[in-house]
Amino acid sequence: MKIVNVTESLAEQKLDEIIDSLGCCKCDQCRADIISYALNRLSPKYVSTDIGRAYVKLDTMSSQFEVDLLAALYEAAEKVKKNPRHH
Numbered sequence: 001m002k003i004v005n006v007t008e009s010l011a012e013q014k015l016d017e018i019i020d021s022l023g024c025c026k027c028d029q030c031r032a033d034i035i036s037y038a039l040n041r042l043s044p045k046y047v048s049t050d051i052g053r054a055y056v057k058l059d060t061m062s063s064q065f066e067v068d069l070l071a072a073l074y075e076a077a078e079k080v081k082k083n084p085r086h087h
């Protein structure tokens with residue numbers, strides 16, 4: 001059985017949407033660091049099926065969740081900009 005953290009999927013989608021406005025590096029290392037940092041500040045939401053995933057996606061994309069997600073991503077981007085781990 002496959003377990004998915006939908007918060008992770010949503011954070012990756014949202015980062016793709018807003019990365020141009022963040023002014024940060026877009027390399028794989030920095031993107032992974034931004035996602036990790038943001039996910040540590042957000043509540044995980046686990047689902048076990050693709051159907052559940054689609055359902056939770058709709059359910060969790062409330063305006064408050066989106067605000068929290070954006071805030072976490074912006075803060076993460078600032079942190080990674082100051083301390084990039086890429087070469």
Ligand SMILES: [Zn+2]
Pocket residue numbers: 025026027028029030031084086
């Ligand atoms: Zn980078």
